[in-house]
Amino acid sequence: MGGVAAASALGPRLSWAADELNILVWCDHADPKLLQPFEQAHNVRVNVKTYEGTGTALSIIEQSQPGDWDVFVIDAPDVPQVAKQGLLASLNKDDYPWDDLFEQIRNAPYNSVEGKLYSVPEKFGYYGIAYNDSKVDGTDMSSNDVMWNPKYKGRMAVYDYYFPVIQMIAISLGMKPSDVNVQNLEEKIRPKLLELKPQVSLIGDIVGVQNALVSGNVDMIVAGAEFAVSVLTTEKPELQWTIAENGGLIWTQGLAIFEDSNKKDLANEFVKWVISPEGQGLLATSDCYWAMPTNSNAALNDAQKQILRWDEQPGFLAKSHLSFLPQPELDSAMLELWMEFVQS
Template identity: 30%
Template sequence: MAKTTLTRRALLKSGAIAAGALAMPSVVRAQSTTEMTMLAWYGQAEPDAVAAFEELHNVKITPKYYVGGEQMLALLAQSPPGTYDLIHADAEYVQQLVLANFVEKLDPSDYHFDDFYPEFHKFPGHWHNDELYAVISRFGFLGISHNLDAVSVKEASSYDVLWNEKNKDKVGHFDWHLPNLGVLSLRDGNAAPYDIGGDAWAQLQETTLSLKPQVRGFYDYGGVLSSLKSGEVTVMPGIGEWITGVLRRDGANVTTTIPEQGGIQFTESFSIGRGSKKADLARKFIQYTSSPEGQFTLANLNVFPAIIPSKVGWERMINEKPEDARHLGMFKGDGNSIDLIRKGRIHIRQLPVQQDLADWNDFWSAYKST
């Protein structure tokens, strides 16, 4: 065994290396940071959403943002397995992700379902053949969003307000057929707004076309915010607190009302991308989003607020953000969001059942151009 002599110079050198490492911890950490990829709607990988998880696990989440489920599916079809570690999707598209083999099967025991309201223990669409493929992160209701200076809550209690003469050239549309046609289908009296036969589909098209003289325009996310805030439009069907909650932060006098005919529920979820080399880390991320801490974070995202399925998360919202909690329907007693679901006033947003999705999309395009 060779003899080792530890000289003063060697001690000084080793001490300098150690001091340098302590002086530059961010550089050392950056060298060992793991990168994860996320395919998502905008906002889901911004610092307010992921910074706590990134710091805890020394990971950097890199997003690829999409607009609409069709674009999400197209991006996945064009990408080799393993491109995206996490996939954030609306519930109605999860079954398509499963059938296209784009997502991994999940173990239900890994997630905080016991903390969720019972309605979300086995949420429709997230399971296939009794196996789990997506975990709900948050949700919200769509009805009528309106400027309270122009349209009262009482007036907005029926979708008929859209045809009121005083709202001529003041109705706006978020430019997506599923939420708009869904709420107008409820107005037509369809108990299952997305599962309608030929006669009901013809009636829905007629109803929608009859609204066109009232319509000011069709808007993207930013346009919806600016048009409602400025008063360019005063009433919009098929949107909800995900818009009016953001506007109230800026002092706008707006709200969302669920009409007596009912409302539509949008539902967001996370899945693990097929072939992910970081599946264990992706699983930890979904565990975080379903935990009470992660749920509170998701309820208050900068991109827009939303309802969460976590009972503990509700308690924290009620205690720390009571006004926001009330607007979102996260309060105790009659009329809260869970109560509306249990009374049958809320219908889960789906893809059309008896028509092709292309039929709805083609009609929407024709409606916009009339």
């Protein structure tokens, strides 16, 4: 991987030199084509540790020493929670091409806490339906009601993540994600979620449901979209994705700098690189997964823009909802309902 140090290759803290930057990130940031230009421009080595899930990241941070980590990629709705723990440094909007970021994404409420910016949104996408266009009727995919269409019974996989699936069901019921509460979760969403189970042949992680779609074991992925299939579309053009006419659900990831980093200036240069048009094009088309860059000036060619549905983004954004962070009581109830669904 050239100048990139994989997670397993990270040495003890005392072995990290002053000309190294240590980043705790998602897999799309481990791509050499994204990291090598920054390393060469700054004569620095970027040490990468990838993780899945903010809870996992917090465990890694808890086991680390202050100053071990410099840059953090975070699921954007989790920013307030992490910032309030004092883990993130405040940022200056003027350091970034803020006005070039898609308006709905840059104005998301969770980028800032009490008026201070803690995360720069860098990549986003949707939870919708990913599907094999040769196996399904494409017109059926334009509604979330396809989840209960008997035509596809036994031909569906569901991404094993309670958060988006429950919100997608709320949208199908005419609710906004932020309308979900403990009462309507039980009275309205629970029956629809349990009604979905007979339709499903697989509940799995991204790799599992993606492999099932590619192999033909299923024809669609519920709560899948560009991140599940866009990286494969060039070789398998039958793999497509969409969001429902009655609304999609937006996910966003952000870049943050650790408060106890001893290399904040270098870390900020990394953030600026990733948010630049060139960096955004490389991040959006990472070998790990593709998704929309937040910078509207991202360096993408016409073929890449077509795969990411670039020209459709204004409409997608207008009819979609930002994923929200539930309060602990609701989050616990959502997780309990999800376990009932999985085990039913």
